[in-house]
Amino acid sequence: MQQKHRRSNRERSDTTRTAILDAARALFIESGYAETPTPEIVAAAGLTRGALYHHFQDKKALFRALIEREAREVASSIERSTVEGLPPREALLAGAAAYFDAMAVPGRVRLLLLDGPAVLGVGEMATIDAAHGGRTLEEGLVAAMAPQGLEKKAIKAMAFLLSAAFDRAALEIDAGAARADYAYAIDRLIDRLIAP
Amino acid sequence: MQQKHRRSNRERSDTTRTAILDAARALFIESGYAETPTPEIVAAAGLTRGALYHHFQDKKALFRALIEREAREVASSIERSTVEGLPPREALLAGAAAYFDAMAVPGRVRLLLLDGPAVLGVGEMATIDAAHGGRTLEEGLVAAMAPQGLEKKAIKAMAFLLSAAFDRAALEIDAGAARADYAYAIDRLIDRLIAP
DNA sequence: TAATTAACATACAGGGTGTATGTATGCAAC
DNA sequence: GTTGCATACATACACCCTGTATGTTAATTA
Incomplete structure (x- = not known):
């Protein structure tokens, strides 16, 4: 059983940020900015909207x-x-x-x-x-x-x-x-x- | 006192349609499509959202x-x-x-x-x-x-x-x-x- | 190890869109 | 002209989305 190595806050933030960005990118290019709700983005990234609004000021800042x-x-x-x-x-x-x-x-x-x-x-x-x-x-x-x-x-x-x-x-x-x-x-x- | 001549349905529709279009135009060019709520549009036209959704299928159709x-x-x-x-x-x-x-x-x-x-x-x-x-x-x-x-x-x-x-x-x-x-x-x- | 802060998750309030329903007026047939 | 229907709206409602406030856990610092 592989030890689930304790990650630093820095790399934790980096991975979730890019996870959100990647998920947003996939959905934005599929349906456009306005038609893509933030719940769908974070769901695709396996997170919640709390993470999104922690890392970005608002939806436009994410974009x-x-x-x-x-x-x-x-x-x-x-x-x-x-x-x-x-x-x-x-x-x-x-x-x-x-x-x-x-x-x-x-x-x-x-x-x-x-x-x-x-x-x-x-x-x-x-x-x-x-x-x-x-x-x-x-x-x-x-x-x-x-x-x-x-x-x-x-x-x-x-x-x-x-x-x-x-x-x-x-x-x-x-x-x-x-x-x-x-x-x-x-x-x-x-x-x-x-x-x- | 001028008689308020009874208007036909056709001209009534025409005037409200252009009233909505004019109001929408003024607000769209000021704040953009997404940032302009429909209540503001119809308020500027002196109407209600009922008129808007009677004449246009949705906000995008108006646009x-x-x-x-x-x-x-x-x-x-x-x-x-x-x-x-x-x-x-x-x-x-x-x-x-x-x-x-x-x-x-x-x-x-x-x-x-x-x-x-x-x-x-x-x-x-x-x-x-x-x-x-x-x-x-x-x-x-x-x-x-x-x-x-x-x-x-x-x-x-x-x-x-x-x-x-x-x-x-x-x-x-x-x-x-x-x-x-x-x-x-x-x-x-x-x-x-x-x-x- | 105690205190603080960062990284989230959860809960909530406000506003916006679209739809369903109600009402009054124009219009057409008899 | 009045009876019936369609048109032109207004009002009311349900859902969804955004942003914020609050709670919780883990990492960092003292």
Whole structure:
């Protein structure tokens, strides 16, 4: 009979926190934030609502924590796949592909592109993925569009628009569109944007 | 003393329906869909919840009716501002400007670009604004990109991406960004997309 | 080992949604 | 015009969900 090793409070908290986050994630991506009651979340995690409200201020704070974890994972996934020394154009194309790869994880599109902005607001979402390396695209575009001699303000706006195109493409792919079609469209879009 | 002319059931229904829709619109754009309770909506309309649930199946159906009305207004506003006989490029640029004008009406960005997709889902939103002349952009792009000899499928994808850029620009302008900056960026984006 | 605090579970209060029921007015047939 | 039915609401109710307050056990600290 294996001894049920006495766990420290720290690791106890960690495991329940992630248990709640994992259960919430599964239910949120299935039914959405508003339609997922907290009793169902904690039941799926084998806990009670007392644990939830001990670790998170309220339901929205739980959602925020989940979104932040997801954004971190996307950022690190993209970062992990970048190789140094690529020319600006190829770096952009590779970054786009890495983004689509990361967003292909089930539920990410709904969490980060649908429920996230609606529940937390666009402002907070912008803050979150700015905190987790969301500026990669802008830097890449600055490098690739340098020959055009634009103001930084203009390039920034273009980066916003391009990232919107990325997001829409991820949305469409998630909805069942062929990835190849949108990968082609995105590549073409990038090529025309950075053409001197 | 003016006689309070006895109204027919039809006009009675119409006025209360729009009263509820107007009240809901004001509250939804102020606090969002989820944070706006139905008692507050009907109170603002000088009615009770009985009227609401008589005219709409549930709260979401009310929201859907509101979104459809808003989408109709945007579509007709854009359509009203189009002039015949413009060359493809100028037609696209004018359409973009008309779209930004239409989306400048307070609350439209939140209703159509934030709460709409979150509450109704992207699929239903796509259906709604496809039903109300949402294909204008695609047709414009087909005309303007004809010289490139692309497959229709590819042009369709490009139209999706471009419309995503439009939406993001409207979002940013609504959040306080300078319209001129994004108008310039959109124009530049269009120009590069349709360049032979 | 005694005291304190963290990590939960349980119990409760308030509010919101949807539905069932009641009422008055418009409308249509005779 | 009055009899009967449908429409347009208002009122009342049951359920569920959220957040908070309180209780309990185990870990940490003195």
